[in-house]
Each structure stands twice: as structure tokens, then as C-alpha cells.
Amino acid sequence: MFLIREEQVKKALLKKFPMLCDVTIRKEYPNTLIILPEEEKPLFFFIADIPENEYVVVSESLKVLEMFPDEESMNELFPTLYYLEMPELSYAVSGKKLVFSSAGDADYLPGFINLLDASDLSGEIVKIDVSSRFNIRVYCQREQESYIILFGNKKELSEKLAFARGIKEKLPTDFVGVISVEDPRKGYADPEDT
Numbered sequence: 001m002f003l004i005r006e007e008q009v010k011k012a013l014l015k016k017f018p019m020l021c022d023v024t025i026r027k028e029y030p031n032t033l034i035i036l037p038e039e040e041k042p043l044f045f046f047i048a049d050i051p052e053n054e055y056v057v058v059s060e061s062l063k064v065l066e067m068f069p070d071e072e073s074m075n076e077l078f079p080t081l082y083y084l085e086m087p088e089l090s091y092a093v094s095g096k097k098l099v100f101s102s103a104g105d106a107d108y109l110p111g112f113i114n115l116l117d118a119s120d121l122s123g124e125i126v127k128i129d130v131s132s133r134f135n136i137r138v139y140c141q142r143e144q145e146s147y148i149i150l151f152g153n154k155k156e157l158s159e160k161l162a163f164a165r166g167i168k169e170k171l172p173t174d175f176v177g178v179i180s181v182e183d184p185r186k187g188y189a190d191p192e193d194t
Contacts, residue, residue, distance in 0.1 A: 006025040006026075006027070009023075009025050009033075009035075010023045010025055013035070013037070017037070018063065018094070018095025018096065019039055019040055019065055019066075019095070020037050020038060020039055020040065021038055021039065021040045021041075021059070021061060021063075022037075022038040023035060023036065023037050023038065024036040024038070040059035040060070040061060040063055040065055041059055041060050042057050042058070042059055042065055042078050042081055043058060043059055043060045043081065043082070043110065043113055043114075043117075044057075044058055044081050044082040044083070044084045044113055044128070045057045045058065045074060045078070045081045045082075045083060045084070046058070046083070046084045046085070046086045047083075048067075048089075048092055050092075052069075053069075053070075054067045054068065054069065055067065055068040055069075055070065055071055055073075055074040056092055057074065057078055057081065058098060060110045060114070061097065061110070062097050062098045062106060062109065062110065063095070063096065063097050063098075064092050064093060064094050064095065064096060064097075064098060065094070066094060067094055082113060082116070082117070082125060082127075082128055083126070083127045083128070084109075084113075084127070084128045084129075084130055085127065085128070085129040085130065085131045086130065086131060087100055087101070087102065087105040087130060087131050087132065087133065088100070088101040088102070088105075089101060102133075104133060105130075105133055108133070108154045108157065109130060111157075112130075112136075112154070112157050113128065115157065115158055115161055116128065116138065116161070119161060119165060120165065121138070121140060121149075121161075121164075121165065121168075124140040124141060124142050125138060125139070125140055126139045126140060126141045126146070127139040133153060133154045134152070134153045134154075135150075135152065135153075136150075136151040136152065136153070136154060136157075137149065137150055137151065138151065142173065145173075145174050145175065145176045146176060147175055147176060147177055147178065147179060148177075148178050148179070149164045149178075149179045149180075149181065150178060150179070150180040150181065150182050151164075151181060151182065152180075152181075152182030152183070153182075156184050159184045160181040160182075160184050160187075161181075163181045163184055163187050164179050164181045164187065167179050167181070167187050167188075167189050168189075171189055175189065175191065176191065176192055177189060177190050177191040177192050178190045
């Protein structure tokens with residue numbers, strides 16, 4: 001028990017089980033080792049066409065948690081994830097962080113998705129298109145009515161989200177169209193322009 005080094009055990013466990021984001025290890029003498037694992041939280045999925053469609057589940061830390069051959073099997077384990085249209089990736093390997101072709105694509109994604117998840121829009125989001133960090137779009141559906149929120153680039157996303165929510169509150173519940181907050185100083189709603 002005295003020879004066990006907690007940091008070495010932690011490092012080995014994190015390497016062996018990539019679905020863990022952290023491990024707490026405590027010794028209780030004379031002969032007990034307590035290991036408390038913390039799993040990665042799944043946040044979104046995307047569809048990769050490598051070589052066939054794979055449904056790829058990704059965590060808050062942008063680590064690939066699991067890949068599924070179809071949406072049905074993914075939904076059995078993860079029924080409430082957001083669907084993202086992704087920017088170009090260099091690779092996506094299970095247990096490893098996503099590697100984007102452009103380094104600027106990774107920095108804002110988890111924070112933006114968490115902002116959306118915490119907002120009152122979360123139950124209406126159908127798809128989040130971040131394939132271009134200069135043309136971010138969120139597709140929403142409320143009952144049979146759908147609308148799109150255009151965020152434009154990745155700058156000032158929390159302000160743009162608050163602005164979009166303010167515009168949405170003033171619209172009728174059956175609004176269909178586009179809410180644009182690409183410029184956080186002047187947004188607009190355009191009915192039927194989906």
C-alpha cells in the first residue's frame with residue numbers, strides 16, 4: 001500500500017479508459033485504495049462518413065466517446081444529444097480529442113453548445129450548423145413550426161444568443177422564418193424565409 005503512487009495509478013487509468021475525464025484516488029490505511037472515476041459528459045453528435053455513416057458522440061472536452069453504425073442504436077444510450085454539422089476534421093478517433101483541420105474551429109464549440117443547452121431554446125433545437133465559424137446557424141422546431149437563428153461568426157455568441165431570445169419572445173408562437181443576430185447591435189426576424 002505504501003508503494004502505490006496515486007498519480008501513476010490515475011495516469012494509467014485515464015490512459016486505459018479514455019471515457020474518463022478524471023479519477024480521484026485515496027488511500028485508507030491499512031489496506032484500502034478508493035478509486036472514484038468521473039466520466040466524460042456526452043454533449044453532441046455528428047455524422048461522419050468514414051467509410052460509411054457513423055454517428056459519433058463527443059464530450060464537452062471534444063473527446064470522441066463512442067461511434068455507432070446508426071442513429072437508433074446511438075439514441076438508445078444517448079437520446080438527448082444535439083446534432084452538429086461539423087467543420088472539416090483532420091481525424092476523429094474513439095477515446096481521443098477531435099482534431100480540426102483549422103485550429104480556430106475548436107475553441108468556441110463546447111462553450112457555445114453549453115450556452116444553448118442552458119437557454120430556453122434547448123428543447124426546440126433540431127440541428128446546430130457550425131460547419132463554418134463565420135456562418136453559425138441553429139435550426140429550431142416548435143410543434144410543427146420551424147425557424148432558424150443566424151449567428152454569423154463566432155464572436156460575441158452569448159450576447160447574440162441573448163438578443164435572439166429577446167427577439168423570439170416578441171414573436172408569435174407560430175412564427176416560421178429566420179431570426180438574424182449576425183450583427184449584435186441590430187437583429188431582425190424575417191417570417192417565412194427558411
